[in-house]
Amino acid sequence: MAGLTFNGKPFNPKDFEETMLRAVRDKVAAQVQASVGAIRDPDNGEFPTVVTSIDEEGNIVVRIEGSPTVLAVVERRLAKAGEEEEEEDVSGKAEVEPLVPKVFLSYGGEDRELAERIARALMDAGIDTWWAGWSIGAGDSLPQKINEGLGDCTHFVVLLTRTSVMKPWVKHEIDAGLMRRISAQARFIPLRHKLPADELPPLLRPLMSPAVDDPPSDIQQLINDIHGIVRKPVLGKPPAAKMGPLHEEYSAAANTVAKVFVERSETALFTDPEISLEELIAVTGLTRDDVVDAAHELREVLNESSSIGQDSYYPTEEMFVRFDGKFGEWNPAHDALRLATDLVNDGAFPAAVEAIAERYGWSARRLNPALAYLMNRKLIDARSGIGHAPWAAAWVQKTDTTRRFARSRT
Template structure:
């Protein structure tokens, strides 16, 4: 069964919208495009809201300087947001130029269609057909083929998994990795289920990982797992950087600027987002900063970090 999409755009973006509509049709996707659907004498409102939006699986909104000020686009967007809340329609913002994302859409994943149109179109088609762009799990690293020695008093099994989580994260330093139980276990198949579950439980008991429990986990005791800042501090001798220096650097900048967001921290320190997340989480957990969290801050786990008396005391004691 073909997927159905609705394209919302301003008149000034009609050529861009026409191009996207034609390319989607060529790939087996049914497009409701006003140029094709509305005939002379038709009711514009009835056609758009009763036929176009109500029958669409996906609502594509072309974002440009013109469209964000378009009355019709706003009306269509409001309707689509209601349908999204009802679980009927999925909303996908498409950027046709570099602009500030409107507030109602900041929490959504958007696609860049202007920097590389072909790449953006491929991602859009994959999204509509629910095709994951996630690469397949690679082979087991050569250094993880058997149990390693204890690290910091952990069991050999927990040390092995902790080391593996560190190693895989260092391969992709920009964003935090999370693993399903089966995915992680496939990388260390020499452990049986009981050993694997016990090792994860041990790591979680010491705060080195966080797990998510979901239905259908058997034979595992958890569904998803990812490391915490404590894991990196525990295994810091295996890292190419010192996570304690990240913590000190972030604290110093927060103390100087009084309050700051993730993008500004990144531009000042040039530390990858995942490491900034760990440093801020450490400072928050130990009461050294105040953190305001809200939607639309990806890839950061925080919105605004604010300095306190404890921040300044930390900097005085550890950063001078």
């Protein structure tokens, strides 16, 4: 069977695809680094760092890291750049004003004074209100003006009293308002004044009908409803999980799954360890769906392997970069900064990773996440070698990026 070749050399299509993806990832990282990496916090001199990865679906994921202050500077710079790029597109175009709610206020003649107070309170609250007292002038056609008001309204409000519910004209306007509600063109709001809810016309009884007695003091909720201001209170924070501090970017289930990999890994290297779906369910106490969804949430740092009759998961090195600080005895970001600083400041600092581990007294389990932090963010020059396991690299060397990272973070 003939093999596949590229430039005259045999190649594996899967390896070729992975190589191309990594090449694209590196190109994206270089482009982001060029635009973002040069941004500097003017107060403390810190530069941001850029980390790229490829998730299990082949998507390139870019993360920008740094202190809250430098990230705020980056956000402002990128927002400004985006505004400048859009200036040409938006020039000459009319500005889109926010939608102003429009109310058609229906009422009986005997309730004119109360209706005017309601109409003025709505206008004062930023709600454009059609009220006959100012919407119909001398010589105007009544049906035409009413139809115009009904056709433009986003909210049909009818003031219902014991007298107005009997008025034929009010009934006609209610019919028109209900038709707009049925066609999803307007909301229908029955507003009761000294009228019990059980005395409403049968078609209106299923609708929420607020009562009003002394506007404008008692129609604030009506105003809020028209403006779409919800009554539901802001959702508070859930109780802290028993497992301790969580990684705030992930759900409790994802933290639980990540913690298993952090505690079981011996080297913090790619695929260490590989754990079956069934074992994760048993160890975490989560349901199958919860584990599968947690793995999907962690897809930037956790890969899935499927074989006949069994699914399993294995981590990337970035898993330990992100979660060791939460569930381990050390913080890879802090260790990485120490390593970068020593590379920059100590001319006699060893390049061999094994010698670095001996100097610090660190195991591979601790040093590798620090190396992965620096390598994934292109902050050092790292090289592999034959038999360099259990280390993430054989030797490392500082670059100008290492210097900028070390100096800006210290």
